[in-house]
Amino acid sequence: MCGIVACRGREHASDFLLAALRRLEYRGYDSAGIAVTGTDRDDLRATRAVGRVAALEARIALERPAPGLGIGIGHTRWATHGGVSEPNAHPHRDCNGAIAVVHNGIIDNAAELEAELRGRGHVFTSQVDSEVIAHLVEELYAETGSLAAATVRVVGRLRGTWALAVTAASAAEVVLASHRSPLVVGSGPDAHFAASDITALAGTVGSVCVLRDDDIVVLGDQVTWLDPMGREVPPRESVRLQWAAEDIEQGAYDDFMEKEIAEQPSVVGRLLERLLPEVLDGALWTQLDLPRPSRLRFVACGTSLHASQVVARTFGALAGVPAETVVASEYDELAASGPDEGLLTIAVSQSGETSDVLHALEDVGGPVLAITNRPHSSLARRSHAVLETSAGPEIGVAATKTFTTQVVAGAALALSFAAVTKSLGTTAVARHALRLGSLPGRLESAHTTAFPVAMALAEELAESRTFFFVSRGGGLPYAAEGALKLKEITYRNAEAIPAGEFKHGPIALIEKGTPVLVLENGDAARLAGSVAELASRGARIIRIGSGSEDTFPILSGPAPAWGPLESVLAFQHLARCLAVTLGRDADKPRNLAKSVTVL
Ligand code: F6R
Numbered sequence: 030m031c032g033i034v035a036c037r038g039r040e041h042a043s044d045f046l047l048a049a050l051r052r053l054e055y056r057g058y059d060s061a062g063i064a065v066t067g068t069d070r071d072d073l074r075a076t077r078a079v080g081r082v083a084a085l086e087a088r089i090a091l092e093r094p095a096p097g098l099g100i101g102i103g104h105t106r107w108a109t110h111g112g113v114s115e116p117n118a119h120p121h122r123d124c125n126g127a128i129a130v131v132h133n134g135i136i137d138n139a140a141e142l143e144a145e146l147r148g149r150g151h152v153f154t155s156q157v158d159s160e161v162i163a164h165l166v167e168e169l170y171a172e173t174g175s176l177a178a179a180t181v182r183v184v185g186r187l188r189g190t191w192a193l194a195v196t197a198a199s200a201a202e203v204v205l206a207s208h209r210s211p212l213v214v215g216s217g218p219d220a221h222f223a224a225s226d227i228t229a230l231a232g233t234v235g236s237v238c239v240l241r242d243d244d245i246v247v248l249g250d251q252v253t254w255l256d257p258m259g260r261e262v263p264p265r266e267s268v269r270l271q272w273a274a275e276d277i278e279q280g281a282y283d284d285f286m287e288k289e290i291a292e293q294p295s296v297v298g299r300l301l302e303r304l305l306p307e308v309l310d311g312a313l314w315t316q317l318d319l320p321r322p323s324r325l326r327f328v329a330c331g332t333s334l335h336a337s338q339v340v341a342r343t344f345g346a347l348a349g350v351p352a353e354t355v356v357a358s359e360y361d362e363l364a365a366s367g368p369d370e371g372l373l374t375i376a377v378s379q380s381g382e383t384s385d386v387l388h389a390l391e392d393v394g395g396p397v398l399a400i401t402n403r404p405h406s407s408l409a410r411r412s413h414a415v416l417e418t419s420a421g422p423e424i425g426v427a428a429t430k431t432f433t434t435q436v437v438a439g440a441a442l443a444l445s446f447a448a449v450t451k452s453l454g455t456t457a458v459a460r461h462a463l464r465l466g467s468l469p470g471r472l473e474s475a476h477t478t479a480f481p482v483a484m485a486l487a488e489e490l491a492e493s494r495t496f497f498f499v500s501r502g503g504g505l506p507y508a509a510e511g512a513l514k515l516k517e518i519t520y521r522n523a524e525a526i527p528a529g530e531f532k533h534g535p536i537a538l539i540e541k542g543t544p545v546l547v548l549e550n551g552d553a554a555r556l557a558g559s560v561a562e563l564a565s566r567g568a569r570i571i572r573i574g575s576g577s578e579d580t581f582p583i584l585s586g587p588a589p590a591w592g593p594l595e596s597v598l599a600f601q602h603l604a605r606c607l608a609v610t611l612g613r614d615a616d617k618p619r620n621l622a623k624s625v626t627v628l
Contacts, residue, residue, distance in 0.1 A: 232274025340439030381406020
């Protein structure tokens with residue numbers, strides 16, 4: 030969704046801004062723009078374009094602007110308020126075109142501020158709530174003569190959520206402000222930078238400071254931090270950026286999704302190197318310093334919800350803790366569910382910025398544990414403890430390695446909890462840990478086997494409009510994840526159904542050749558009856574299992590507590606190969622954004 034970048038002090042601000050905006054493309058957007066200050070300090074040039082950053086670049090190349098002062102702001106917009114159009118794209122400017130603002134979030138009181146500003150003669154050129162900020166800054170900058178002081182007073186008038194960057198023709202600085210929307214700042218040898226997503230700064234700075242709610246930061250000759258009253262305060266603690274520039278390069282792969290699928294064995298290997306030594310003695314759990322829960326409630330959306338379902342089952346199986354899973358956007362339905370004593374809420378979100386999850390947590394009274402790939406995200410900051418999944422940057426919109434690492438981190442945590450509570454004996458803990466430790470090898474071999482099978486199937490199934498994913502018990506969240514992956518990147522209908530449920534209605538949909546993916550979980554014999562019913566009605570049965578007769582023979586040994594994780598390699602490859610065969614953009618499926626920051 031929307032992204033912000035800013036810089037102060039680079040000779041050609043637009044070079045940095047465009048490159049940084051390209052790094053944010055993966056988030057999903059429909060228009061882009063930049064504003065840079067010109068050479069004579071009276072000049073502020075804003076360029077916007079509907080469509081990809083490439084369209085913006087083409088327009089800038091056409092205009093051939095003179096090199097500026099190295100001060101600028103940029104934005105990718107994912108439309109919410111107001112349609113997709115150039116006037117609605119950011120940056121937004123004041124009446125004189127001398128102040129530019131980019132904004133992520135929603136200004137709840139925009140209508141009333143706009144009416145007030147129009148009453149004082151301001152002219153609005155967009156339908157976007159963010160434009161009020163530019164006009165408010167216009168008034169208060171004229172009054173105070175300081176962009177920072179003006180911004181402090183402007184944010185005092187806003188209600189809602191914002192990450193914003195402001196610059197002005199006559200001010201050699203960029204002012205940033207944040208309230209419930211992420212922003213980070215970092216410095217290189219000759220310039221200061223800001224972005225709403227660290228991916229934009231990987232390789233440009235070695236460390237960043239994360240703005241907290243209501244921080245104001247001025248990128249001038251120095252970086253100055255202000256409190257909401259405008260008083261100078263010490264900077265926030267700086268954190269080292271673990272992502273290098275090459276981590277966000279596509280390399281030799283055809284798309285990022287292919288790269289990220291292939292990375293899973295090594296990413297899981299690195300994660301387990303970190304977590305496994307702390308599983309046997311329970312340190313992984315105890316270091317989180319959380320009260321011991323009597324029950325768990327997982328809160329998440331989409332793929333992270335499927336990972337939560339796996340981890341909830343694993344906690345139940347290994348540690349005997351009752352665990353439920355709640356769709357984050359439905360959380361308010363639980364408001365009257367009674368006292369929460371002994372409850373630990375576990376929020377699972379790769380981005381840590383999903384609005385549905387953050388909103389759900391507003392109703393949570395007790396402790397919250399975040400399982401996230403972004404240890405400096407809004408979710409992480411609002412949680413009492415964080416378990417980092419260390420998947421590295423995931424650029425493809427469809428979650429792949431972040432799912433796998435959520436499952437592995439969650440399973441390791443469940444095992445560690447079982448070791449602490451002694452719900453499993455030492456030998457059993459060691460046995461499960463050994464099985465966890467074998468995952469990188471298992472995933473690697475599933476990857477090698479699944480890829481060519483998926484390619485052949487994609488050719489065969491290109492005309493199929495509906496796919497079913499069937500499993501039982503611990504296989505069901507994986508079947509649901511397989512169906513989600515397929516529908517989001519191929520735009521084909523896909524549904525996950527418990528094997529025994531088919532005969533209660535969905536079997537009516539089976540025609541000759543309908544693809545049904547059957548995932549076993551050490552229960553092939555119990556699945557056999559349902560499969561026979563489907564096959565006899567003409568279904569094209571595609572098996573993911575442990576037998577040599579299976580289409581994807583990628584499982585082996587007894588089913589572990591966390592279920593058939595290796596199956597994701599079959600499902601991810603199939604979804605991607607089919608998307609490629611159908612000519613879809615596997616990395617940027619239509620209508621979707623990487624991090625869903627609207628409710
Ligand atoms: C699907 C996908 C989405 C996300 C969901 C939650 O491939 O990526 O379903 O899983 O939007 O996102 P996070 O994990 O960032 O909270």
